[in-house]
Structures are given as C-alpha cells and as structure tokens.
Amino acid sequence: MSYALIIAEVRRGVFEERNLDSAGIAALLGKEAVMLIPDGAYEAGNIAETVVKVKVAEEVFLNPLNLKNILGQVFAARGNPDLIVFTHSSFGMESAAYTAGAFGFPVVTDVSGYDKEKGVFLKSYYSDKIFGEFKASGGPVVISVRSGSFKEFAVDKAAKAEEMEGAAPVETRTFVEYVEEEKADVDITKADFLLSVGRGIGSKEEIPAYEDLAGRLKAVLSGSRPVIDKMWLPKPRQVGTSGKTVRPKVYLAMGISGAFQHIAGMKDSECIIAVNKDTEAPIFQYAHFGIIADIHKVRDKLKEIVG
Amino acid sequence: MNILVFAKRVAATQEEELRIRDEGAAVDLSKVPFKINDWDNYSVEEAVRIVEKTGGTVTAISIGDAESDEVLRRAIAMGARDGFLVSSGEIFHDPGVRSRLIQNFIRKENIPFDVIFTGVQSEDDQFGCVGGILGACLGLPYSSMVIGIDAVEKDHMIIRRELEGGLQERVKIAVPCVLSIQSGINEPRYVSIMGIRKASKVERKVFQAADYAAPASAGIEVVRWTYPEKKGGATMLTGELDTVCGQLLGILKEKGVFQ
Numbered sequence: 001m002s003y004a005l006i007i008a009e010v011r012r013g014v015f016e017e018r019n020l021d022s023a024g025i026a027a028l029l030g031k032e033a034v035m036l037i038p039d040g041a042y043e044a045g046n047i048a049e050t051v052v053k054v055k056v057a058e059e060v061f062l063n064p065l066n067l068k069n070i071l072g073q074v075f076a077a078r079g080n081p082d083l084i085v086f087t088h089s090s091f092g093m094e095s096a097a098y099t100a101g102a103f104g105f106p107v108v109t110d111v112s113g114y115d116k117e118k119g120v121f122l123k124s125y126y127s128d129k130i131f132g133e134f135k136a137s138g139g140p141v142v143i144s145v146r147s148g149s150f151k152e153f154a155v156d157k158a159a160k161a162e163e164m165e166g167a168a169p170v171e172t173r174t175f176v177e178y179v180e181e182e183k184a185d186v187d188i189t190k191a192d193f194l195l196s197v198g199r200g201i202g203s204k205e206e207i208p209a210y211e212d213l214a215g216r217l218k219a220v221l222s223g224s225r226p227v228i229d230k231m232w233l234p235k236p237r238q239v240g241t242s243g244k245t246v247r248p249k250v251y252l253a254m255g256i257s258g259a260f261q262h263i264a265g266m267k268d269s270e271c272i273i274a275v276n277k278d279t280e281a282p283i284f285q286y287a288h289f290g291i292i293a294d295i296h297k298v299r300d301k302l303k304e305i306v307g
Numbered sequence: 308m309n310i311l312v313f314a315k316r317v318a319a320t321q322e323e324e325l326r327i328r329d330e331g332a333a334v335d336l337s338k339v340p341f342k343i344n345d346w347d348n349y350s351v352e353e354a355v356r357i358v359e360k361t362g363g364t365v366t367a368i369s370i371g372d373a374e375s376d377e378v379l380r381r382a383i384a385m386g387a388r389d390g391f392l393v394s395s396g397e398i399f400h401d402p403g404v405r406s407r408l409i410q411n412f413i414r415k416e417n418i419p420f421d422v423i424f425t426g427v428q429s430e431d432d433q434f435g436c437v438g439g440i441l442g443a444c445l446g447l448p449y450s451s452m453v454i455g456i457d458a459v460e461k462d463h464m465i466i467r468r469e470l471e472g473g474l475q476e477r478v479k480i481a482v483p484c485v486l487s488i489q490s491g492i493n494e495p496r497y498v499s500i501m502g503i504r505k506a507s508k509v510e511r512k513v514f515q516a517a518d519y520a521a522p523a524s525a526g527i528e529v530v531r532w533t534y535p536e537k538k539g540g541a542t543m544l545t546g547e548l549d550t551v552c553g554q555l556l557g558i559l560k561e562k563g564v565f566q
C-alpha cells in the first residue's frame with residue numbers, strides 16, 4: 001500500500017517541532033502517513049494517520065544502524081512506503097543517508113520545496129544561491145526536509161496508535177552519554193541587541209575592532225559557525241541550529257551569508273539588519289533592512305559617528 | 308591506523324554572482340574560484356593528527372576532473388602519504404552514484420583501511436550523504452557530525468557527535484568504520500605555497516571512474532536549476548556611507564536599543 005513513513009525526531013524526551021514539516025510534506029503529497037517513534041511519553045500530536053511506537057529506548061532508535069533493522073521490520077510488515085521522511089537535523093541527516101545506502105533507495109536531503117505538477121523536490125545548492133529540481137526513480141525515495149518548509153501543510157489526522165517490538169540493538173555503535181556545552185561568560189539569548197559577525201570579517205585580527213564597535217553600541221557580540229569553528233569567538237556565542245536560537249530586538253549581521261542553519265537560529269528576531277557586499281546574499285531575503293557594503297567600512301564609519 | 312580521507316574540490320560561491328545557463332540545464336561556474344571543501348579540510352587534518360600519534364598512513368582520495376589533483380596535493384602537503392584521483396569529467400550530482408563508485412573503487416583496488424573519513428557535507432551540494440551511504444554499502448558502522456575523537460583503540464573509537472543547540476553525545480563505535488567529520492573539530496594547519504610545491508613531487512595515482520561505475524537502478528537526477536524564490540526581502544539602505552550608517556543608527560534608536 002502506498003504510504004509515507006515519517007521517522008520522528010525526538011531528543012531527551014522531547015518531540016521536536018520540526019516533525020511538523022515531515023508531516024506537512026506527506027500531506028502535500030497526499031500520502032497516508034505512518035509515523036515511527038521510540039518508547040516514551042512524547043507529545044506527538046495528531047499529525048499522522050498511524051503512530052507506531054517502537055518499543056526501544058530513544059538512544060537505540062536514534063542510531064542509524066538500529067534504525068536500519070527497525071525499518072527492515074516495518075517494510076516486511078507493511079510493504080515498502082513511497083516516501084521515507086526525516087527532519088534535516090543531526091539525526092535526520094545521518095540516518096537518511098545510512099537508510100538510503102542500506103536499502104539502495106534514492107535520497108534527496110535538505111528538501112525545502114515540492115512541485116506537485118512536475119513531481120520534483122526542490123533542494124538548495126551553493127548555500128541557497130541556486131536550487132535544483134530533483135526527480136527520483138526506482139524505489140521509495142528517502143528525503144530529509146528543511147525545518148520550516150512544510151509545516152503549514154500539516155493537517156489533523158487520526159493518529160491511530162500501534163506498537164511494535166524493536167530488533168535487538170547493535171553492538172558496533174553504542175550511545176555512551178550526553179555532553180553539555182561549556183559554561184558561557186555571557187548569555188547571547190538574553191541580549192536585546194546582537195552584533196553578529198560571520199566569515200566575511202576575514203581574520204581573527206578583526207575581532208577586537210568589532211568588539212569595540214559592540215561596546216560603543218551597547219550590543220553583545222555573537223557569530224556564525226565558521227567564526228566559532230576558527231575559534232575567533234567562543235562556542236556559546238554561536239547563533240544557529242548547532243548553537244543558540246536568539247530573538248533579540250535587533251540582530252545586526254555583518255558578513256554572514258544566510259545559510260539555513262544560521263537563519264533558523266535568528267529568523268524570529270524583531271528586526272534583522274544585514275550588511276554584506278554580495279547583493280545576492282540569501283540573508284537579504286530574511287532581513288528587514290539591508291546594506292550592500294564592505295563591513296569594515298561600515299564598522300569604521302559607525303565608530304566615527306558614535307564616537 | 309590506516310585512514311582513507313575523501314576530499315572534494317568545490318566552487319567557492321559565497322561572494323560570486325551565479326548564473327544559470329541553457330534554460331536551467333546548467334549553472335555557470337566558469338568564472339568562479341575553486342577550493343578544497345571546507346569540511347574535508349578539517350577531516351584531512353584530523354586524519355593526519357591521528358596518524359601522527361598512532362602511526363599508519365593517510366590516503367587522500369578525490370573524485371573529479373584533472374583539476375581535483377589540487378586538493379590531493381594540498382592533502383599531501385598537510386601530511387597524507389598518497390593521493391588517488393578517481394578521474395571523471397562528468398559531475399555526479401547523485402550522492403548514491405558517488406558512494407557506489409567509491410565502494411567499487413575500494414573493493415576492486417583492494418585498498419586497505421581501518422577508518423574512512425568524509426566531511427559532513429560538500430559546500431556546493433550540501434547533500435551530507437556520501438559518508439552515510441558508503442558506510443551502509445560497506446556494511447560498516449557509521450557516524451556523522453563527529454566533533455571530537457576522544458580515544459582511538461585497535462578495535463574501537465570513542466567519538467563525540469554534535470547535536471542541536473550546543474549539545475553533544477559521546478558514542479562508542481567499532482573499527483573499521485566510516486566517520487563524517489564536522490567543521491571546528493580541530494584547527495587545520497596552515498599550508499604554504501612552498502609546501503604544496505613540495506607535495507607536487509609526490510606521485511599521485513590516477514584511476515578512471517568508468518572502471519568502477521555501478522549499474523544504476525535507483526537514483527535521482529536534477530531536471531532543472533532555478534534561482535531561489537524571492538521572499539519580499541529587505542528594505543535596502545542606499546546612498547553614501549555616511550547616510551547609510553546614519554540611517555542604521557536611526558533604526559537602532561527607533562527600536563530602543565541605542566540612545
């Protein structure tokens with residue numbers, strides 16, 4: 001029977017909101033949805049026709065090797081679905097690829113649109129500067145969906161509950177423990193005004209000048225992932241999916257292109273101002289105000305005016 | 308420990324204006340500079356560091372046209388012993404095709420390894436798939452988002468995976484395995500032009516991708532390239548730098564974050 005299999009993303013007892021996007025694309029494609037979820041008291045809502053609780057612990061379920069065995073059981077019992085949907089997250093990215101490889105299914109990740117007429121999935125290339133229309137053939141297609149792209153299509157469904165036993169956990173990859181982030185000197189999620197710098201600042205040597213500007217503007221300095229990766233700023237200052245989600249009154253982004261992992265962490269700011277020398281930088285699509293200029297010149301001019 | 312590390316040459320498009328050609332058939336990259344995929348740079352560095360501690364070798368492998376030799380030279384300059392180019396003029400957008408090509412290449416050429424590293428994702432296509440598909444095809448345990456390697460033993464490794472919001476998980480994974488390395492795991496060493504010149508003297512082997520192609524049964528193809536849909540967008544502040552900065556400060560005052 002034709003159905004969409006949704007693999008729920010859960011973490012430490014929480015049913016992630018992004019699962020709504022998975023439900024949304026299943027609805028958009030007009031598929032009956034079966035959602036797999038591990039054992040636990042998750043608030044999954046009524047977003048699938050059937051919710052199958054797999055009687056294994058969360059850490060077992062979130063392991064792509066175990067998931068492969070669980071999926072094998074599901075396919076044997078229900079037949080192959082048309083579509084297998086993951087969230088585009090640390091879990092979904094890992095497991096979508098592994099599932100596709102294990103079963104020889106086609107895969108498209110980071111799907112942010114679907115053209116019903118043409119039957120093609122829209123996928124970002126070159127950090128959102130170009131999109132590819134992808135057609136899949138030969139078997140159920142595995143996709144991971146970009147957070148925020150399809151939730152509006154999710155509808156209330158029956159959510160009939162079922163249970164299944166999970167295969168015995170593998171021993172070649174096992175969960176050991178969670179590791180929390182280091183303590184921060186400042187909490188960027190509490191700031192009203194963030195001055196956020198990206199790879200565009202060019203080098204570590206530029207940091208003090210931006211710190212100085214932040215000080216004069218009474219803003220808190222934060223950054224995009226590359227700035228933290230290069231250790232120009234400490235990890236707790238990172239904005240984005242693998243960093244912090246912030247909602248300041250003003251988010252001033254300098255030299256940040258606007259990759260979705262960054263946007264997801266700041267898009268709900270009250271006012272976003274972006275400075276970038278590239279007129280096509282995707283961040284201008286999310287900003288309220290934009291300036292096309294060299295960030296260093298803007299920085300120096302602001303300092304000059306503010307004194 | 309013998310580590311195979313995959314390195315892709317990608318277009319550096321962050322500051323470029325990209326144009327679509329031939330009514331959506333291709334993206335014009337003729338004027339765009341190319342470089343090693345950022346994630347692969349971290350991955351080569353991590354492999355070299357491990358081998359410096361435990362002994363063994365690092366072999367860098369790239370699939371691409373002749374120009375991809377550039378990333379192999381760079382990897383050798385960083386400490387890889389060998390560089391293999393699986394040569395093809397064709398771009399394989401489907402990560403499944405690339406993974407199966409790699410699988411066949413490793414098997415047919417009998418390339419020994421304990422661990423395979425890829426980057427978490429390619430900067431250009433952002434699939435994040437080649438490592439995971441390859442791991443499954445080879446029947447090996449896999450982990451992506453590897454942000455730390457805490458212990459390397461003969462039969463297993465203790466690694467840290469990066470999750471959302473700054474959280475990590477520690478995982479025990481059996482060797483041999485495939486790992487996809489996340490950016491920020493280390494501080495990649497500086498590679499000088501001199502270093503690359505010296506690396507050029509080390510022979511790189513070239514193989515023909517056509518010899519390892521797998522019969523395609525399931526897959527994906529890109530039918531058309533498009534520009535992103537415009538979402539309204541920002542109000543642009545224009546004029547002289549003085550004016551623009553004045554306007555910016557005006558907005559800050561209006562929002563009440565600056566007096």
Ligand SMILES: Cc1cc2nc3c(=O)[nH]c(=O)nc-3n(C[C@H](O)[C@H](O)[C@H](O)COP(=O)(O)OP(=O)(O)OC[C@H]3O[C@@H](n4cnc5c(N)ncnc54)[C@H](O)[C@@H]3O)c2cc1C
Pocket residue numbers: 090127197198199200201223224225226227238239240241242243244254255256257258259260261262265275276277278281293294295296321322427428452
């Ligand atoms: C699993 C995963 C998780 C991730 N998590 C995060 C996350 O939490 N946060 C995050 O930010 N990213 C995250 N990323 C990375 C993300 O995909 C992008 O790579 C990153 O956001 C790019 O950062 P950037 O915009 O600073 O750099 P780039 O994309 O390199 O952009 C630099 C920008 O600066 C501009 N510029 C350069 N010089 C100047 C100048 N002199 N004047 C003006 N403009 C200039 C350029 O035009 C360009 O637009 C994650 C990726 C993955 C795979």
Ligand SMILES: Nc1ncnc2c1ncn2[C@@H]1O[C@H](COP(=O)(O)O)[C@@H](O)[C@H]1O
Pocket residue numbers: 313314315316344346347368369370371402405424425426427428429430432433434435436437438
């Ligand atoms: N053409 C290629 N040559 C070498 N390595 C590649 C190639 N394509 C993908 N990879 C590896 O697989 C990782 C993930 O790629 P992708 O699935 O395209 O996002 C990259 O970081 C590389 O390490």
